[in-house]
Amino acid sequence: MLSSQNNVTKLNNKETISLLQSILANEPIDGSDISSLDDARQELKRLRQLVDRYHTPTQQQQPQQQINNTAVARPHRNAVYEQIHSNQYIKNNIPKNDHVRKLIKTASRNKILFQENTHEEIEELINIFELCEFKSGEKVITQGQLGDSFYVVECGELIIHVNAWNGTTKSYKDEIVGKYKDGAAFGELALIYGSPLVASITCEKDCKLWRIKRSEYRALIGQHRQKLEKEIMKFLTKISIPRNKRDNFFKDIFNPIQFEAMTSVVKQISFEAGDYIIRKNEKGDT
Numbered sequence: 001m002l003s004s005q006n007n008v009t010k011l012n013n014k015e016t017i018s019l020l021q022s023i024l025a026n027e028p029i030d031g032s033d034i035s036s037l038d039d040a041r042q043e044l045k046r047l048r049q050l051v052d053r054y055h056t057p058t059q060q061q062q063p064q065q066q067i068n069n070t071a072v073a074r075p076h077r078n079a080v081y082e083q084i085h086s087n088q089y090i091k092n093n094i095p096k097n098d099h100v101r102k103l104i105k106t107a108s109r110n111k112i113l114f115q116e117n118t119h120e121e122i123e124e125l126i127n128i129f130e131l132c133e134f135k136s137g138e139k140v141i142t143q144g145q146l147g148d149s150f151y152v153v154e155c156g157e158l159i160i161h162v163n164a165w166n167g168t169t170k171s172y173k174d175e176i177v178g179k180y181k182d183g184a185a186f187g188e189l190a191l192i193y194g195s196p197l198v199a200s201i202t203c204e205k206d207c208k209l210w211r212i213k214r215s216e217y218r219a220l221i222g223q224h225r226q227k228l229e230k231e232i233m234k235f236l237t238k239i240s241i242p243r244n245k246r247d248n249f250f251k252d253i254f255n256p257i258q259f260e261a262m263t264s265v266v267k268q269i270s271f272e273a274g275d276y277i278i279r280k281n282e283k284g285d286t
Contacts, residue, residue, distance in 0.1 A: 021022025089219030093127040096210075100154060101126050104210055105283040107152045107185035113192060120226050128220060129210040134203045143200040147190030147215045155182050162199045179204070191217045233263045 060206045096104075104126050114122065129152070134140060142148065143163055162179040165171075177199065178188060189195065189215045236259070240247035251259060271277060278284065 011209065035055050076233055081098050089216070091124070091128060091220060091223075092159070094130055096126070096129070100210065101182060103154060104152050106196060107183055108150075109217060111188045113150075113188045117221070118224075118228075120268075121221060124220060124224060125217065126213065127215055129212050132209045132211050134207045134209065136203050136205050138202045138203050140203065140209065141199075143198065144196050145277075146194050147197045149211045150191050150214075150217070151185065152186045152188040152210045153180055153182055154208040154210060156209075157181050157204040158184075158201050159204050160199050160201055164227065190214055228268060229263060232266045232268075233259075236263060236266070259274055 034075070065242050105122060108122070108125075114125075132140075132151075134156075139148075140151065140158065158180040159176050159178065161174050162174045164175045166173040180201070186201065190197075191212070193212075237249065237251045241248045241253070242248075250262075254262065278286075
């Protein structure tokens with residue numbers, strides 16, 4: 001039951017109703033009609049589209065909120081659909097010396113977004129970072145605008161400033177809240193969400209930055225995951241479990257739905273020479 005008049009208005013949108021009807025029409029509620037991973041993905045995609053349209057306020061309806069005493073548009077946590085599809089994306093490798101590659105890798109390592117990427121994905125992402133040069137006084141990002149890029153500072157200094165409310169003067173005032181120097185990184189959430197930026201960043205000195213855009217990040221990762229999924233599926237078909245003096249292959253033990261589900265949750269992990277994979281007496285869970 002919908003209690004909000006605004007929500008009722010959105011739900012009456014013809015496009016949303018059409019999508020809802022296409023999801024529910026002649027289909028069992030228990031989902032027994034879904035027989036493959038592709039079917040499940042299509043169903044999930046349509047549901048996410050519906051939720052995105054239902055929850056995302058329009059530009060006229062979008063409320064304002066105070067973030068760190070700063071007036072900015074409220075960010076929504078729905079991932080932005082990209083214009084560049086992973087199948088259409090053509091990777092552009094940009095040459096970098098070893099120093100720059102190490103700089104980008106080190107700066108990205110502790111960012112939550114990159115912690116889930118494999119070693120191969122990180123190396124491929126580093127390849128497509130592009131150089132951006134800014135003069136002293138130039139603004140790199142502007143508070144309130146939608147973020148779409150992640151930056152790593154090669155050299156230079158930048159100031160972080162917000163347009164904050166001043167209770168004494170009863171007005172907004174630009175305040176410096178921090179600085180970035182060589183090796184710093186910022187903007188990682190812009191690779192996930194199309195959220196308004198909560199601060200501006202301006203060059204205090206001439207700067208060299210390396211940038212990757214959200215559309216490029218998501219397209220490249222999408223390509224890599226598709227390729228990896230095929231490799232994993234091919235690998236799993238070769239795995240067997242000895243039983244009754246004969247080999248029983250995974251593809252014969254599990255039905256197609258189970259096998260596809262297994263493929264989707266297998267994770268690739270890289271180890272350096274000398275690393276322990278498992279240790280004696282440790283509890284095994286993998």
